[in-house]
């Protein structure tokens with residue numbers, strides 16, 4: 001499949017013009033790009049690339065190092081009518097970063113500086129291509145923390161987290177990415193550079209920063225953001241609680257949130273996830289549903305009191321105290337889950353759903369999604385399904401079912417059929433039982449068709465209006481979020 005938009009002559013001329021903006025060393029033509037770029041980390045993308053049919057096939061891959069260069073690239077794309085797709089770390093799992101219509105992929109990886117740190121205000125201005133793990137390590141060395149810890153921190157960039165509306169393992173206390181961002185510097189689809197106000201909160205009209213959070217690149221390319229900082233906490237307290245009954249764990253989690261306690265980490269694993277995933281990583285004798293709790297802060301007595309209150313609530317709901325070791329090991333190994341031997345590889349089929357629901361619906365959503373996924377394919381494929389609840393809010397929680405087919409069919413189309421059947425069953429069950437299907441992984445190619453079901457017709461009309469207004473030539477990520485501009 002060749003998704004490219006340009007003939008070879010036009011590609012050569014495009015590469016030459018891009019070289020004029022960023023220098024010869026920072027542009028790859030279609031063939032060179034294909035060697036280093038196949039798209040994101042979704043199973044869809046990985047399995048397509050494995051059979052030589054990559055879903056992302058840019059005509060040119062370009063590496064700007066300044067906001068002005070990004071702007072010039074976008075201006076050029078407008079002149080030529082060529083699509084542009086921003087690319088961060090490529091760790092997305094929905095296919096959002098794939099240039100499925102060819103054109104220019106703009107890698108932000110050279111825009112990776114911390115421009116300023118304001119210790120008085122506890123903020124920093126960080127460029128969008130900075131990889132999260134390196135960013136956090138740099139801040140930690142100065143006693144500071146960004147507190148945004150996605151499990152993909154090794155690859156994910158600040159801009160990608162903003163664009164996907166991501167979340168990290170500390171979100172229950174510190175919030176999702178939208179709560180870590182005070183302002184953005186963004187290159188609009190017309191090439192204009194905009195800075196939104198960098199203040200804690202304001203009432204100067206609508207919050208324009210948030211327009212670009214979760215926009216998956218369709219409304220602009222984020223080149224930098226003002227982020228909130230905190231101190232590295234002086235105290236961290238871990239505890240693992242076992243539950244014979246998942247409902248009891250959910251009730252304990254709900255009470256912790258409703259009563260205003262804020263553990264940064266509260267991960268409730270159902271029995272399949274606790275025994276099949278958590279226990280494999282921590283090896284602490286976990287044999288039933290389990291909750292890993294962590295409380296942190298700078299005032300030790302406050303952290304001790306908050307942890308005691310949280311643990312007490314779990315015990316009240318039938319939780320069995322399993323000590324601190326499992327939580328401490330989980331914290332040290334929290335990234336290991338995503339590397340061999342834990343990370344899935346072809347010919348497995350895998351994917352996660354990141355569904356979010358309020359407390360009134362949470363159990364119903366869990367049951368409906370579990371039943372739908374288990375019933376979606378023939379039992380002969382031995383599909384595993386492991387679910388945890390790891391991002392909690394005062395009103396509900398995220399539900400994270402992860403499926404794996406140990407050995408899918410050799411034929412990619414057949415494997416794709418199985419993958420799609422499971423995702424479709426899970427998505428429709430989640431929507432019918434009162435959930436929203438994207439807590440933090442975004443929409444991408446995988447869930448594009450369902451965005452309208454969640455935003456409604458009016459919501460899609462609004463979104464299309466914003467897209468058309470900001471991107472009259474339909475240059476940025478055409479087709480993503482279900483948005484196209486007629487003249488594109």
Ligand SMILES: Cc1cc2nc3c(=O)[nH]c(=O)nc-3n(C[C@H](O)[C@H](O)[C@H](O)COP(=O)(O)OP(=O)(O)OC[C@H]3O[C@@H](n4cnc5c(N)ncnc54)[C@H](O)[C@@H]3O)c2cc1C
Pocket residue numbers: 040041085086087088089090091092093096097098108128129149150151152155156157158159160161162163164165166167168169216217218220221222223338440441442477
């Ligand atoms: C093993 C694993 C674990 C994961 N765990 C988590 C997790 O804990 N929490 C979580 O939230 N996600 C997680 N993810 C998903 C993924 O890491 C996130 O979606 C992340 O935010 C993507 O960042 P990225 O830089 O890799 O973006 P990419 O994959 O490169 O791009 C994602 C989207 O953002 C757009 N984009 C990228 N940069 C910019 C920019 N500067 N301006 C505008 N648009 C841009 C792209 O066009 C695309 O639409 C995980 C993924 C993997 C593979």
